[in-house]
Structure formats: C-alpha cells, structure tokens
Amino acid sequence: GAVVSQHPSRVICKSGTSVKIECRSLDFQATTMFWYRQFPKQSLMLMATSNEGSKATYEQGVEKDKFLINHASLTLSTLTVTSAHPEDSSFYICSAKPSERVYEQYFGPGTRLTVT
Amino acid sequence: GENVEQHPSTLSVQEGDSAVIKCTYSDSASNYFPWYKQELGKGPQLIIDIRSNVGEKKDQRIAVTLNKTAKHFSLHITETQPEDSAVYFCAAHSGSARQLTFGSGTQLTVLP
Numbered sequence: 001g002a003v004v005s006q007h008p009s010r011v012i013c014k015s016g017t018s019v020k021i022e023c024r025s026l027d028f029q030a031t032t033m034f035w036y037r038q039f040p041k042q043s044l045m046l047m048a049t050s051n052e053g054s055k056a057t058y059e060q061g062v063e064k065d066k067f068l069i070n071h072a073s074l075t076l077s078t079l080t081v082t083s084a085h086p087e088d089s090s091f092y093i094c095s096a097k098p099s100e101r102v103y104e105q106y107f108g109p110g111t112r113l114t115v116t
Numbered sequence: 117g118e119n120v121e122q123h124p125s126t127l128s129v130q131e132g133d134s135a136v137i138k139c140t141y142s143d144s145a146s147n148y149f150p151w152y153k154q155e156l157g158k159g160p161q162l163i164i165d166i167r168s169n170v171g172e173k174k175d176q177r178i179a180v181t182l183n184k185t186a187k188h189f190s191l192h193i194t195e196t197q198p199e200d201s202a203v204y205f206c207a208a209h210s211g212s213a214r215q216l217t218f219g220s221g222t223q224l225t226v227l228p
C-alpha cells in the first residue's frame with residue numbers, strides 16, 4: 001500500500017517551453033501533496049504544499065508563476081514548470097499524505113527534468 | 117522553525133557490521149520522526165518512523181531510538197548487506213509547521 005507514482009520519470013525540453021509533471025496516489029486519497037526539488041548530493045528542498053481544491057502554499061523564494069501547482073482531485077497533483085530555463089534542470093519529487101494520517105508522507109519515484 | 121542536523125555525511129561499513137546514523141532537532145514541539153532510504157535516481161522510501169511517545173521501535177534489522185530530552189534520534193541497521201547501500205535521510209515533523217524538515221543525508225556504503 002501507499003504507492004505514489006510520477007509521470008514522466010524523465011523529460012528533456014527546450015528552453016522557453018513548459019513541462020507538466022503528474023503525481024498520483026494510487027491506493028489512497030491524499031488531501032495534501034508536497035513538491036520537492038533535489039540537487040545532486042543534496043537534501044530535499046520543499047517547494048510547495050498542495051491542498052486539494054485550494055491554492056498551493058509556496059515556500060519562500062519559489063516563484064509561484066513559474067512553478068504552477070494544481071491539485072484538482074484527491075489522487076492527483078500536477079506541477080507545471082513554465083518557460084523552463086537550464087537552471088530549472090533538477091530532480092523533482094512529489095509526496096502525498098494519506099488523508100486519514102496526520103504525519104506520514106509517501107514519496108513518488110521522482111522526475112528528472114533537463115532543459116536544453 | 118525546525119532545524120535537523122544529521123551525522124555522519126558518509127559512512128562505510130563492512131558487510132555484516134552495524135551502522136548508526138544520528139540526528140538532532142531543535143523544535144521541542146516536533147513529535148514525528150521518520151527515516152527515508154533513497155537509492156540513486158529514485159524517490160525516498162519510508163523505512164521506519166517513530167512518534168514522540170515511544171523511545172524505541174524495531175523492524176527486523178532496522179531500529180530507531182528517540183531521546184526527547186536531548187532532542188536526538190538515531191537509526192540503527194544491524195547485519196548490514198550490500199543492498200543497504202543508499203542515502204538515508206532523517207526528518208522531523210513539527211505539528212505547527214505541518215511539514216517535514218529533513219536532515220542533510222548520509223551516504224551509507226556497505227563493503228562486501
């Protein structure tokens with residue numbers, strides 16, 4: 001149980017284009033999902049907290065207009081990187097908190113974004 | 117806000133030996149402490165967690181201990197195997213912050 005999927009696992013896009021990453025909780029409902037960014041050999045950096053049916057809460061320094069988050073259902077959250085630039089290249093990971101749990105988070109497998 | 121420090125940053129052990137990774141936290145209100153294992157190119161996997169009302173929890177070869185007074189918790193892996201090689205992250209959850217704060221990670225290498 002507690003499986004989270006992400007799609008795509010890898011994506012290469014040209015500078016200036018937009019990329020959408022999907023995060024799905026496969027066997028549980030998740031009122032809250034989180035989006036993280038991870039640089040090589042570093043820890044996870046929280047970008048935003050996504051709550052179903054409401055606007056996402058972004059961490060300080062994260063551009064909300066560049067990283068659009070939508071959490072339209074209890075099993076799906078999407079992250080769209082708009083007007084991507086090479087510096088947006090990174091490993092993006094989502095996590096989901098089961099609605100009935102207070103603390104536990106389960107992570108997806110991650111998406112490797114490369115902007116050329 | 118919460119601050120989590122993790123040591124060591126790298127750890128090499130011989131297969132069959134034990135490995136211990138330690139974390140300290142700053143927010144006395146934190147009450148949930150998970151450990152995640154991350155293999156190269158993959159997302160973190162929850163391997164064990166502990167709540168603040170428990171001092172120790174064990175699951176086969178993995179155990180976690182919590183000292184609330186000293187505000188530190190540790191991951192213990194016994195009888196290590198090469199497949200235990202990965203990056204391990206500790207985290208702390210403060211109810212007020214409603215999110216996890218992660219340590220910096222420990223690269224564990226189990227030498228055959």
